[in-house]
Amino acid sequence: MTEQEQSFLNLVEQHKKLIYKVCFMYASDDESINDLYQEVVLNLWKSFPQFRGESKPITWIYRIAVNTCVSWIRMSSRKLHTVSLTVSMTELFADENEKENLRELYALINQLGKLERALILLWLDERSYEEIAQILDISVSNVGVRINRVKTKLKTMYNI
Amino acid sequence: MELDELKQKWNKLDGRLSKSEIYSERALRETIKTKSETTYDYFRKREIMYAVAAICIAIVTTNLWLHERIHDTTFYVSTSIIVAGLFFYIYRYIVASRFSVNEPTSKQLQNIVWFHKCVVIEYWAGIPIAIIAFGTLFFCEWHCQMNATRWFAALSLIPIGTVACILMWRKHKKAINEIKKNLAELKEFES
Numbered sequence: 001m002t003e004q005e006q007s008f009l010n011l012v013e014q015h016k017k018l019i020y021k022v023c024f025m026y027a028s029d030d031e032s033i034n035d036l037y038q039e040v041v042l043n044l045w046k047s048f049p050q051f052r053g054e055s056k057p058i059t060w061i062y063r064i065a066v067n068t069c070v071s072w073i074r075m076s077s078r079k080l081h082t083v084s085l086t087v088s089m090t091e092l093f094a095d096e097n098e099k100e101n102l103r104e105l106y107a108l109i110n111q112l113g114k115l116e117r118a119l120i121l122l123w124l125d126e127r128s129y130e131e132i133a134q135i136l137d138i139s140v141s142n143v144g145v146r147i148n149r150v151k152t153k154l155k156t157m158y159n160i
Numbered sequence: 161m162e163l164d165e166l167k168q169k170w171n172k173l174d175g176r177l178s179k180s181e182i183y184s185e186r187a188l189r190e191t192i193k194t195k196s197e198t199t200y201d202y203f204r205k206r207e208i209m210y211a212v213a214a215i216c217i218a219i220v221t222t223n224l225w226l227h228e229r230i231h232d233t234t235f236y237v238s239t240s241i242i243v244a245g246l247f248f249y250i251y252r253y254i255v256a257s258r259f260s261v262n263e264p265t266s267k268q269l270q271n272i273v274w275f276h277k278c279v280v281i282e283y284w285a286g287i288p289i290a291i292i293a294f295g296t297l298f299f300c301e302w303h304c305q306m307n308a309t310r311w312f313a314a315l316s317l318i319p320i321g322t323v324a325c326i327l328m329w330r331k332h333k334k335a336i337n338e339i340k341k342n343l344a345e346l347k348e349f350e351s
Contacts, residue, residue, distance in 0.1 A: 009185060012188055021174070038191050038195065039199060042191065045192045047261060047262055050262065063261075063262070066265055067265055067268045068261055070268055070269055070272070071261075071268050105166070113344075113345040114342070115345055118265060124167060124170040136265050137266070138264075154166065
């Protein structure tokens, strides 16, 4: 294994939870999360040689992962060799109550737009406004305005 | 459910993920070793394949015309369609080449809107072109020497074409809806 491969694997290993959460926001079932996870890993791998450390690795990973998920078009006709995720949603939440919670979470997320999902994901992950601005390439003041809009939208959705 | 509750649920997921392996190092290594083509690479490769196929059909058609195996009208119509198709594939290749995961998210979404527009154009232009191509072939090449087999072939193409159109329409309807959603979101995001 090359040095580049090893440092990439270490980086993904450190941030695999982050990648999973981004995929979770955009996919609706285990199979989609698995496909999306691999697509993100592959895009990260392809972009890795261009990563010069100008931004924090976490910012770079978020950007690539969000961009991959935003533009992800599932190619149902494409038969790819897939490598399965070690964990499935069912294994993650064995308890029925927790599964119900997860379903509710999904139902809410599914009503949001692609960019709104990215914003709420970063807010839920407690990223600073500066980081969110860097990841989504918008101004810091804009981040505040947009997050408030999404929060209002979510509150309205709860009340319906 | 309030926002705090949403955050609690999210944190619960986060906690569970911290305790799980998610993706083993072996699986990660396998992914980067065995899969070398991203969805974008696939799109770009597909457009090149279509363009090559169009060039091959153009060569065959020209050859047939030079050997007087097909009528002039068939040649002119088919060549025009192939050239138009070739330009379209080149354009779609350019659009697909603009995809980059390193770009800002809104730019990424804009590229998706463009790509989907191409898909929709393909559908709206594809049906009349297919009808023109079939009509030309039918009237120029077959109408003088129609026999039962050719009539059967010609007639059986009608239901096949109709089913293909319905399936394509259903597929493209989803694409159109996604374009509308993406555009609305982009406008909202930029406002």
